[in-house]
Amino acid sequence: MSTTNSNQNKLPSHSPSLVLPSFPPIPGPSLDVTGIRGNVSDQSKRLALNIFSHFIGAKEQSFGAEVGQRLKLVEMNVWVRNGKASQAQTVFEITVQKDMCNIFGTLHGACATYIVDPCSVSALVVLGAAMGIDGTGVSQSMNLIWHQPAQMGTKLRVVSTSVYIEGRIRTSRCELWGVNDDKLYVSAVHSTVNPNGPGSRTSAGGSRMAAGSKL
Template sequence: MDSRERIDASTIPGNAPQHLKQSLLDLISAEAKLNRARGTRGFEPEIASRIAEEPERLEGRVVGEITVHDDMLNGRGTIHGACSALLIDNCSSMPIALLNLATTGKGDLGVSQSLHILYHAPAVTNDKLRIVSTSITLGSRVLSSRCEIWNVTKHRLVASGVHTKMVASVPNTSSKL
C-alpha cells in the first residue's frame, strides 16, 4: 500500500470494526513512510498493494456447537486429543460436501489424505465449543478445508486443523487372482 494515499477503512469489506481496520491501515502506512524516510523501498510496497481476496471465490462454511461432557475427556479432565481430532475430522468434511452440493449438485465427502491438527488450549466439562469449518479448495481430485474449535465459555482457541481429502475412486469389483 502506498502511504501517500489514505485509504478509507469503510471501503474495506468484512466484519471487523471500522476503527480496527483504520488502525491497521494507519500502522501499515506509517511503516511505509518510515521506510521511505530511511531510503529503503524494497519490493514489499509494490506487492502488498496488489493483495486482494478473490472476489468470485465460492466458499463453504459450517458452524456447529457442542458442550463438553465427561465422555469427551482424557484422564486429566480435559477434552481428549482424539475427541478434538474426531470433531475436526467430521466437521471439516461438511463445508466440502456443502460446496460440492452447491456447485455440482452432488454430495461427496471424499476420503482423507491428511489431517494436520494443532492443540492450543484445553476445554473441560460444561465448556461450550463452537466449531467453525471453511472450505479451502474444491478441485477435481483434491479437496481441503480448515477447522477451528473455539471455547465459547473461555473465549479461546482449543484446536485447529487442516484436512486434505481426495475424491474417492470407484472400487474395482472384479478380482484378478
C-alpha cells in the same frame, strides 16, 4: 472471532433440488432447520444434516456416534466470488462432557480429532452441493494443533471453512473455539480425496462415494 468473510458476497441459495447421489433420501419437512442460521435454503440445510447424520451413525451405531449425535449445526453459509460459489462455512456447537475427556478432565485429543473429521468435511459437502459436485472424500491427511486444554463443561463452537476443492482433492480448515470465553482450543487442516472424482477409473455411472468415504 468472526465466522463471516466480508470480502466475499453471500450466495442467497443454491438449487433446492440438488441431491448428491448415493445418500439416503432427504428427511421430510418434520426435520426442523429453522434454528440454523445462514444464507442457504432450508432444503440445503436438510441435505447437509442428513449427510452428516448418515456419517456419524445417528441411525445405526458406529464409532463415536454418541459424541457425534451431540454436535448441533447452528450456521451454514456459502459465499461467491466472480459469480461462482467459492467458499462454504459450517458452525457446530458441542459441550465437553465426561466421556469426551482424558484423566485430567479435559477434552481428549482423540475426541477432538473425531470432532474435526466430520465437521471439517461438512463445509466441503456444502460447497460441493453449491457447485453441483460431490464434496465427499476419504481422508488423506489431518494436521491438528492443540493450543490449550478444553475443560469439562466447556461449550465449543466448531467452525469449519472450505479451503480448496478441485478435481479429486478437497481441503478444509477447522477451529474449536470456546463459546463463552472466545478462546481457540484446537485448530486443524484436513485434506481428503474423492476416489471417484475426475481422473479416477470409476465409471461415471457408478457410485460417486466410496464405501469408506468420510462425510
